[in-house]
Amino acid sequence: MNKVYTTVNEAIFDVNSGTSMLFGGFGLTGIPENAIDALLAAGTSEIICISNEAGIEGFGLGKLIASRAIKQLTCSFVGENHLLEDLILEGHLKVELVPQGTLAERIRCGGAGIPAFYTPAGVGTEVAEGKEVRLFDGKKYLLEKAITADYAFIKAWKGDTEGNLIYKGTSRNFNPVMAPAGRITIAEVEELVPAGSLDPNEIHTPGIYVQRIFQGSNYVKPIEHFTSEAHSEEEQKEIIAKRLAKEIKDGDYVNLGIGIPTMVSNHIPAGMKVILQSENGLLGIGPLAEPGQEDPDLINASKRAITILPGGSFFSSAESFAMIRGDHVDVTILGGMEVSENGDLANWKIPGKRVKGMGGAMDLVASAGKVIVAMLHQSSDGKSKLVASCDLPLTGERCVTRVITNLAVLDINPEGGFLLKERASGVSIEQIKAATAGRLIIPSEVPEF
Numbered sequence: 001m002n003k004v005y006t007t008v009n010e011a012i013f014d015v016n017s018g019t020s021m022l023f024g025g026f027g028l029t030g031i032p033e034n035a036i037d038a039l040l041a042a043g044t045s046e047i048i049c050i051s052n053e054a055g056i057e058g059f060g061l062g063k064l065i066a067s068r069a070i071k072q073l074t075c076s077f078v079g080e081n082h083l084l085e086d087l088i089l090e091g092h093l094k095v096e097l098v099p100q101g102t103l104a105e106r107i108r109c110g111g112a113g114i115p116a117f118y119t120p121a122g123v124g125t126e127v128a129e130g131k132e133v134r135l136f137d138g139k140k141y142l143l144e145k146a147i148t149a150d151y152a153f154i155k156a157w158k159g160d161t162e163g164n165l166i167y168k169g170t171s172r173n174f175n176p177v178m179a180p181a182g183r184i185t186i187a188e189v190e191e192l193v194p195a196g197s198l199d200p201n202e203i204h205t206p207g208i209y210v211q212r213i214f215q216g217s218n219y220v221k222p223i224e225h226f227t228s229e230a231h232s233e234e235e236q237k238e239i240i241a242k243r244l245a246k247e248i249k250d251g252d253y254v255n256l257g258i259g260i261p262t263m264v265s266n267h268i269p270a271g272m273k274v275i276l277q278s279e280n281g282l283l284g285i286g287p288l289a290e291p292g293q294e295d296p297d298l299i300n301a302s303k304r305a306i307t308i309l310p311g312g313s314f315f316s317s318a319e320s321f322a323m324i325r326g327d328h329v330d331v332t333i334l335g336g337m338e339v340s341e342n343g344d345l346a347n348w349k350i351p352g353k354r355v356k357g358m359g360g361a362m363d364l365v366a367s368a369g370k371v372i373v374a375m376l377h378q379s380s381d382g383k384s385k386l387v388a389s390c391d392l393p394l395t396g397e398r399c400v401t402r403v404i405t406n407l408a409v410l411d412i413n414p415e416g417g418f419l420l421k422e423r424a425s426g427v428s429i430e431q432i433k434a435a436t437a438g439r440l441i442i443p444s445e446v447p448e449f
Helices: 035-042 061-066 082-089 100-112 175-181 231-247 260-269 317-325 362-368 429-435
Strands: 022-023 046-051 069-075 096-097 116-119 133-136 141-145 150-158 182-193 212-215 253-256 275-278 282-288 306-316 333-334 338-340 371-374 402-404 408-412 418-423
Touching: 022 175, 035 061, 035 150, 035 182, 046 061, 061 069, 061 082, 100 116, 100 175, 100 182, 100 317, 100 362, 150 175, 175 182, 231 260, 231 333, 231 371, 231 402, 253 260, 260 333, 260 371, 275 317, 317 362, 333 362, 418 429
Parallel strands: 022 046, 022 150, 046 069, 069 096, 150 182, 182 212, 253 275, 253 333, 333 371, 371 402
Antiparallel strands: 116 141, 133 141, 275 282, 282 306, 402 408, 408 418
16 A cells, blocks of 8 residues: 655545544644644644644644634643633633643553553542542552544654654654554655665654655744743742752652743752653753754753753653653652642642643652642732642642742641741741741741752
8 A cells, every 4th residue: 555645635635524633742843734734724624633732823733723623622731822721711612631641641542452541640630520530559540541533643754655754852752652543644754765764773653553644844843932031030930949959869860840840950060960851752851952053853841942961862752651650750840839738739720710731740740759849939919829728720639748939948747737847048937927828837947048
């Protein structure tokens, strides 16, 4: 069977409205740009879409969102697509938000013929509503069902005429996981070569999973640039990041969440070996790339262009969460909206106002032995983020071990309450008491950091 198609329009000849579709990519990397543009031009509508996220406005799946071509969306992260967030909040789009590791595994299982599996991610949260909960070795797990689709649209760096694929850098992400899960998988590649041109030892997706392949063109591959915040708030976050760096030991494998945690790498002492792990599929993150030198295929989970340290490696999102779920990561540092005195965490949704999606946070807190939350002690309107119980939807129950804010370092006391361990330089205990809504346990001596 000839799998090669000359153009994207030929490759999608039988894709009709109302069908289910998997779309590879993570953030702005590894996106099947040509297929998305062709579906848009063809007027394809009523799409049942499964993707890690829906891109940004004006790029990738963001175009299909804007044209109202998507009827139903399953994803883990809304991100910075403000139109999508508005559509969700206003009830104009049916959306199922899924923990990122659960999404990757549901798709992997779909392609592997496994109908369902148990995972600890989401126990005690909205995600668990209506699902079977089972106890294994004293720990609760949710039953999650596999995902398949009529079509899978994926993007690779190189491919051959037999459908074998090689990905570049972090563009692997969800692409190799989705390839087996589509009834018909359509791959677009930057370079299409004759069969036998690729080294069999380097192939990431075997051709058995790919039914159609074409060489794409005019890839945009945008880089998302971040703007600086107000100077005073940025300084407060740097205080947190600097103290957070002391939590990391030489040789640790560390996962840094979005926001303040990404700043920690700026404060790791020279000569210390720390291996950073990113959910989109890489180990050994180096410093941020210099402006103008960014490689769009080397992006971390915070969508920043980075370099890769010697000894680093790339892998799929499913492999990334196997590392996380299997407790192979030593330290997990996340941002937070609220932490309760029992160690509950809320960091993904403000009902009626904001919904960014949980991303990989639920997977991380469900399996990590050491979870540190980094956040400002109070919200922008002066409310404490350290509370007796969380009002916002939970990311995880009793999962936080330590909280580091711009005012203090606090541990979750086994019997409940925030045990004050350290205070920021120049910050009084009275200030910390006034800014903490939950029960605060104050020892006789509290050193400064």
